[in-house]
Amino acid sequence: MKPFAYERPDDAQGAVATVSADPDAAFLAGGTNLVDHLRLGLATPSTLVDVTGLTSTEITDAPDGGLSIGAGVRNADLAADERVRARYPVLAQAMLAGASGQLRNMATTGGNLLQRTRCAYFQDLTTPCNKRQPGSGCSALEGWARHHAVLGATHEPADVACVATHPSDMAVALAVLDAQVRVLGAEGERSIPLSTLHRLPGGEPSRDTVLAHGELVTAVDLPPSPIAARSTYYKVRDRASFAFALVSVAAAIEVVGDTITDARLALGGVAHKPWRATAAEEALVGAPPTDDTFRAAARAELVDARPVESPRGGTAFKLPLVTAAVTAALRGLAGGEEHA
Amino acid sequence: MTLTPHAMGTAMPRPEGPEKVRGRAPYAFEHPAAEPLYLFPVQAAIPRGRVTAIDTSAADALDGVVLVLTPETAPRLSDAIDPDHGVLQSAQVHQYGQYVAAVVATTSxxxxxAADLVRVTYAQEPHVAALDEDSSELYGPDTLVTGAPADDTRGDPDAALAGAAVTVRATYRTPMEHHEPMEPHTTVAVWEGERLVVHEATQAVSWTRQALAGAFGLAEDDVDVVAPHVGGGFGSKGGTHPNTVLTALVARAVPGRTVKYALTRQQMFDLVGYRPATIQHVALGADADGRLTAITHDVVEQSSRIQEFVEPTAAFSRGMYEAGARRTTHRVAPLDIGVPTYMRAPGEAPGSFGAECAMDELAGALGVDPIELRVRNEPEVDPEQGLPYSSRNLVACLRRGAERFDWSRRDPTPRSRLVDGWWHGTGVAAASFPVVRFPGSEARVRAARNGALGNGAGAPRYVVEIAASDIGQGAWAALTAIAADALDVPVERIDLAIGDTAFGSASPAGGSSGTTSWGAAITEAAERFRDKYGDDPDDGDEADATTPDNPWAAEYAMHAYGAHFAEVAVHADTGEIRVPRMLGVFAAGRIVNPLTARSQFLGGMTMGLSAALHEESVLDDRFGHVVNRDFAGYHIATCADVGRMDVEWLDEDDPYVNPMGSKGIGEIGIVGAAAAIANAAHHATGVRVRSLPITLDAFL
Known part of the structure; x- marks a missing residue:
């Protein structure tokens, strides 16, 4: 662990100015991921700029009927907010499905978005990892890849390969809600669709998001979304609590008569970013709310899927699991009783 | 002698409990010291080879660094020590994570x-870290870690299998597992002249003393080891590991200064032992009535190239059921990894998974109820030793469990009960664990009538000293109760002192042996005390004793037994697996303290559930180390994974095991628990999972 300076500027602009001016500085919010990284030697900032209290800790009603969530809102408070629970149940459920009670009390909205992959090799300084050390190779491709990607990953060439997944539950719910992320940079404020905040690894797996160094998440805006009132988050994991998703599904559908008239679907645990399942959404709309429809929609999303075929545990099982989880989640929303 | 129970059998809260919940009970790291120094190690990043150079210049230059030790600069240790205790004694690297240097500084x-700044250069050599049953390096060891023969054959099992009306042959696999107690391994060491004083997270202060005396060429009397409170161990704090030797070695270089070292969670996956992975080939043969005619249990398992540890995996099959012919064998793969060690029910825990799943498969093949199958194969005398049982109530456990679990209404057809989108099933498995008595625990009873402990002219108090360890199992309470009954006084008159080699030698908190071994010594000392001084002793009167041999040891086979029942639910779409209900019924002699005993049984069953569904140390053989090396990656059951869990024990009066009539309960709770869950999962889904942990992909 490398010593670092600790600063606490008076306002968000000051924090952004400090970090923007120093390539080795980093923002500190709840610290639930960054402090681990400091201990592991994975992050070696020269300066930590504490943004606690510099961004809003409030959830406010927006004029358009949506909600604005301050970046400093703790995960536990977001999960418990009555408006979120009533208007965006998928988000409240996703929050409660993530981490543990203790971590949710510390972790912030902004920090949750910017947490990094839990790939074992990324977190282990003694193994090659293109995300941590560009060009060193991907240990997961032939390693322990149970939590890794099936969509949008880079399998080759070797010096940029990355099959890591983004670990956030919250971000998957935000993806389905068409959230906007407000960001403050040295040049001023901008708003980014959540769906484009996180990147696919492409040829540059070290970059998780499109943010420039020094840009600070200040808020997440949720547009009004009548369909979200009937939404759900279904998380499949290896134990009942305190585990990252193998596959998760954020879903909302509207059914009129025997027909799905609108659908929103996003997947977690399958890609380097929260995966908005647009192909599945297209397949759902206009079809009857049956298990066959749900399975066909999931399979439509998986047409280009490529699991990690590792001798030490790959992700091929996630293809049937995505289909199963999407089916279970949508069946629950549609109120159906069908089963495998 | 047999004690008349007064305090024993009565629920007694932990006497140290209030101090623990207030945070005032000192664990090793919290031992206060003036200006302590802190150790952090540099660990090998290769699995095998040599250190060719170590550059410590940047670390040396750092403010606050007192010392950087390397194999070139470290004090020498005795040669006559365990191979993995030879820390910083050579440039050879025999496992990933091995200590190759150590930094001592004024702050942690x-x-x-500074440790991060030490630059180590290696010459790497080829290594083998994968468990491969076709490896040419496999060998047949002489003995199991228990000292029993590694291989044992009775009759002609292959002929018996060939002639059996019904046979089951299957291969079961259990993974490498790590103990991971909440309190990490911790050593606080100081050299006072030629005396070494250590506060240690250990299950066995005497064993630690013995190992350190050996490593430094000291008389045991020149080493003090103190551990009044230990935050869990599960076997990993039984043997002494390199971290303890390293801390004492570093302290030797800074005489008079206290050096503290607590392992990080990641380091806990490298150097303090683990349960080795096993591959178990099991075959059962039975006649048409379901009477076993053959049992074979042939095991291939992990060990370390530098130090043998043979998990006694198949030993469970030697004594559980009657069969005309039987073979149990162990083959070991010597890998370039750390040394395995005892982990809660070593042998019985993995071995019962293979054996008790195979019994379930045989029941299915025969069309016989799995409880009835076990009853039909109940032995008259112990099949391993040929001795009658001091007591064996496995059948009573199975029957009582069946009654409570409503077994008679069970439809044996697999995949026949779908409730709200989940397949439900139930399963059963049997458990046993031997009654273990270690020799050599010294107990002392002393009367205190004056001073701080006494109360002047009133009734005497009794100070009872023994170097026992309480790792959470409840020794403070249990030994107080035993001492009270042995002295025939109320528990309020007992002042127990444990966890310090100042009290002499004592056997470990391990092998479910503590209450038996320590309790027998305390009982003997109390008897001598009363013979000598009666019930009205003078202040300072004392008597001592060492654990006596059990006079019945050659006459009877002695084991505890149990039956596990589990209900499993598997999601019909996703394969998610849950255990909504478990029941364990045990026959383990007299239960000394019902309050803490229930916790021990529950803890064992929970650990069995955790092994069934979650625990797996993922050893990436390319690098030679466990890659899921934290609590996010190495899953242990959470509260949400544990459903309704019931424990019951049968009254069992066994006059042969020890003066208390107790059999030891620390381990039997885990034995068979994973098999019961796997059997229930098969009943729920029709899918037989023969490899732990059982995860959802098996059902997709």
Missing amino acids: ETARE
């Missing part, structure tokens, strides 16, 4: 920073 942060 500085020590850690």
